[in-house]
Amino acid sequence: MNADDHPRTPPKLGGVVPFSSCDYPGHLASVVFISGCPWRCHYCHNPHLQARHKGPTTPSWDDTLAWLATRKGLLDAVVFCGGEPLAEHWLPQMMQDSRALGFKIALHTGGAYPARFKQCLPLLDWVGFDVKAPFADYEQVTQIRNSGQAARASLQMLVESGVPFECRTTIHPALHNLDSLLQLAGTLAVQGIQDFVLQPFRASGCSSAMLLQQPVPPGWPDTAMLARLRQLLPGTQVRTH
Numbered sequence: 001m002n003a004d005d006h007p008r009t010p011p012k013l014g015g016v017v018p019f020s021s022c023d024y025p026g027h028l029a030s031v032v033f034i035s036g037c038p039w040r041c042h043y044c045h046n047p048h049l050q051a052r053h054k055g056p057t058t059p060s061w062d063d064t065l066a067w068l069a070t071r072k073g074l075l076d077a078v079v080f081c082g083g084e085p086l087a088e089h090w091l092p093q094m095m096q097d098s099r100a101l102g103f104k105i106a107l108h109t110g111g112a113y114p115a116r117f118k119q120c121l122p123l124l125d126w127v128g129f130d131v132k133a134p135f136a137d138y139e140q141v142t143q144i145r146n147s148g149q150a151a152r153a154s155l156q157m158l159v160e161s162g163v164p165f166e167c168r169t170t171i172h173p174a175l176h177n178l179d180s181l182l183q184l185a186g187t188l189a190v191q192g193i194q195d196f197v198l199q200p201f202r203a204s205g206c207s208s209a210m211l212l213q214q215p216v217p218p219g220w221p222d223t224a225m226l227a228r229l230r231q232l233l234p235g236t237q238v239r240t241h
């Protein structure tokens, strides 16, 4: 449980997107944003969701659930994202509530809370797992010491669970280079992972002067870089949207 959470504190939602076709591949989903994240990634484009408090105008979970009940047959799934949705101690219950309505459940996470992730795994149909960097270098991205340890533990559990997932990494030349990405790809390959999505940094919402002052060069990562990565992870692809 987070230090600022009490067992009777209701879920802290940061927003709800009623309809999305791109947050759970191949599925139409409603997306529930959870407020709160223990990390401070330089490239974060949702910094307003880092603080652990409910938005003043966001709906309650009870209201959201009542609305979801009206979407049965119209949507396939509910996607939980953030912030870091694992910061929410009600998350497993929220997943059970959504599943009871007949929806599939997807989660976008960086794996910051392995114990809660373990509780969620049996309830999940798909996970988008954000890998920040080689685990030993996480602090360079998250600005939080030892954050890679939690991520490593969560990814290990995810691989062993058999739940379908995607590993993706937001990249910026100030944070990543060919060597660090090869190191990361090698770590994922050892885990038996073949698919790897690189997401070049987008400036929207980001407040980091360090990143904004160094634009991503057009065409980066280049073809030679991708060829090297694909030697380790043949399914490596670049997603630009």
Ligand code: SF4
Binding pocket: 037, 038, 039, 040, 041, 043, 044, 045, 046, 047, 049, 050, 082, 083, 084, 110
């Ligand atoms: S883990 Fe996600 S929400 Fe948290 S700071 Fe990093 S990018 Fe932002």
